[in-house]
Amino acid sequence: MAIAPIVRLEPHLARHWAADVAACRASLRHNSRTFHAASLLLPRRVREPATVLYGFCRLADDAVDEPLAPRDAVDRLRERLDRVYAGTPTTVPSDRALAAVVAMYGVPRALPDFLIDGLAWDVEGRQYDTLAQLQAYAARVAGAVGAMMSLLMETRAPQALARACDLGVAMQLSNIARDVGEDAANGRLYLPRDWLREAGVDPAAWLAKPQPDPRIDAVVLRLLAEADRLYAQAAAGVGCLPLDCRPGINAARLLYAGIGHAVRRAGGDGVRHRARVPGWRKAALMARAGLQLWPSDTALQAPGLPANQPLLDAVAASAMPQRPGRAEFVIDLFERLARDERAARRWPGQGLVRGELE
Secondary structure: OOHHHHHHHHHHHHOOHHHHHHHHHHHHHHHOHHHHHHHOOOOHHHHHHHHHHHHHHHHHHHHHHOOOOOOOHHHHHHHHHHHHHHOOOOOOHHHHHHHHHHHHHOOOOHHHHHHHHHHHHHHHOOOOOOHHHHHHHHHHHHHHHHHHHHHHOOOOOHHHHHHHHHHHHHHHHHHHHHOHHHHHHOOOOOOOHHHHHHOOOOHHHHHHOOOOOHHHHHHHHHHHHHHHHHHHHHHHHHOOOOHHHHHHHHHHHHHHHHHHHHHHHOOOOOOOOOOOOOHHHHHHHHHHHOOOOOOOOOOOOOOOOHHHHHHHHHHHOOOOOOHHHHHHHHHHHHHHHHHHHHHHHHOOOOOHHHHHHO
16 A cells, blocks of 8 residues: 555544544444453554444444345445545545545455445345355455454464454354344344255245244254354464454454354254353453463464455455555554544533534
């Protein structure tokens, strides 16, 4: 990434940074307690752009997940992304902050495009007959996020990226296992249909009238076993990250795996209830996250999922931001942030709200 775009973005994006991050943080705290809890263990230099990344992902998911979402919702998302990468984002806080983040960290356009592809599959009502097809979906909606998070931690080594994408896919599989009943109520079924047929379940008939079924539970448990395999591989990649980033990523890994473990304790039943990780268990997992800073690297060289390979290729083909320009941008951004905070203390009520409305 050349210096010029970063310099051009600086005046109108840095000015709103504090307010935009605050808006994204509020969305994160409200919509994803698990990710929010893990993010608290990240250093500020990563936590803030990661919060922005979540803000955009949340907005994108909501745009296509509403019952009355317009047919052109995906096209509109791509148009917004066009503006983000042109440095002329909309005034929506998540868009404006994302424009600064992708410039600062050299996030290739192919990564958020990959995510939007997955959201388009949801809009199309695509079906997944095999595990490989489901992995292709998970790579888009979650593996892409893992790759972008790796870039925010300034880690681009192929092995580390492969493990970050593994982690994203594993987290998505945990979510799918937890949400079987909720998804079915909305007419969606993400469990591999070939697995369901092998278990003696007619996917279409069950989706038309979803009910608790031990055969469905068995398929859920099979999916969780695949998630656990990927979590184990992802653990090896933690050792490639900056030391101060490892507790936060460990926390994300352990907390989302904990969702799957809660489903497993319920016998794989994701229909009757939605599994939750109790607060005391979350606290124990977060404490454990700070102890596994030098994990075994035996799985670091494990073959990556074919579904994630386009993500690795996109990063390999992209250029890193030039250090001098990025450093100057970040220094100026936080100087402005400090001035905004001092001004807010002098004139309460004129800081974040005014920044969001400009």
